[in-house]
Amino acid sequence: MNQKPFSYAMIVALLCTAGATAQVILNEGNAVGPSGMWIDSDLSKPYEGFDFGIIPHSGNIESPLDPTNPGNPFPDVDANTPGVQTELPNGWNTAFGWARIAENADDWIELVVTEDHSDLRGYWLYWENDDNDDGTIGGNSDERGYIRLTNDSIWSDLRAGTIITITEKDDREEVRDGYPESYAGTNVHDTGYVYDLTTDIGYDPIGVRTLSDALLDTYAGDWTIHFWLDESTTVSQGTDTQWFQAGSDLRVDNDDWRMWIFDSTNPNPVNDKVTGLVQTAIGESASGWGDNTGGGGVNSQELIALVRDPITGQTAADYEDVDFSTFGRPNLFNDASEATLDGVQDFSLLWAWLATIMAGDTDFDGDVDFADAQTTMTGLTGPDNATDVPWSGGSFDGDGDADLYDLAQLQQSFGL
16 A cells, blocks of 8 residues: 555556546545544554544644644655554654544545546535434435535546545634543643634645655645535525535434435436446445455444545445544555554555646646636746745745746746
8 A cells, every 4th residue: 555656657547537437436434423522532552532633734833743744643654655654643642642623523524536637517425324223224304415516617627636525614623632541531621723624725736846846745735625515604405505505414424324426417316326326325334335344333433434545436345434534635544453554545646647737737727828827927926025835826946936937937838
């Protein structure tokens, strides 16, 4: 499961998928229960009770996350195994434990786009459960629902390896405790840090660095677009918003929950689970659940996670009940041993298209056009007047400002 280096063959294979039927899969879903529940508190595992977190790049210096590297709480074993660890995470000790979030931030799901230039407009995310425990899954209207993607342009051309996160809450407060010396409920206090879960559709796999730097460290880029459903005010059953049509609230739980994904050709997944099927049912009540991973039932202190590399066609057999969350990032999981997090998803094939990006392509759509020129002109700051302008803002040489040199680079690529 180690990260593989980019190769010409990988790039060609990825490019050959362009124009194929759009695909997206479930990567992770939070089933941690309400009423103050926490991720599994089994003291036998060094990482138990830690929630990687909802927004990994918080930069929160009050959190145990290393403030010099807030995006990765784990020490890499070596340069060839990013994200893999077999030791205690940075800052973890028996005196202070880790900062965590009650209920692991409530209902949320994480999706991964597995084919390049995917058009997901009109796609259905349909779920069922057995909330009343009568043995019939999806037996009444309260035990099924959907979130449907609208025709907004945000869904029209998504690049392979894009991570899509959707939450029903707009913020969550961080707490920390004396774990593992005491159970979470006995020594919990606020850190004063609140994770911002409002919608953030910023997308920039390169950021403030050069393309070559980004290819060397693709895990450091912003590959995620995030959406807050805002259920309490704008999203209700049968109501369209800019990005979603809701047929229910967002639900992810441990009551025999399962979810399908259908494309826009499906008329209504309540009655038709064949037309436009993109991903078959995923969840503990789905056929084949955990057959390839040894996954057991999902309880109120766990999550549902893909513990294989993200590719088209993943079934319930490749998912597992897990007690560690990597929201918005490649999944970390138990592979060879229950005592360590020694598995990490490999996104390198999905992200290989980044090597084909030209200077000037601020929106990463594969060409340089007037929209890119407008972005660059808007961000034009002149030399030395800025240090934090990313690639998506018009700084293609990685110096953090958009200047005439960047504009010249855009002109060379314009129209190609």
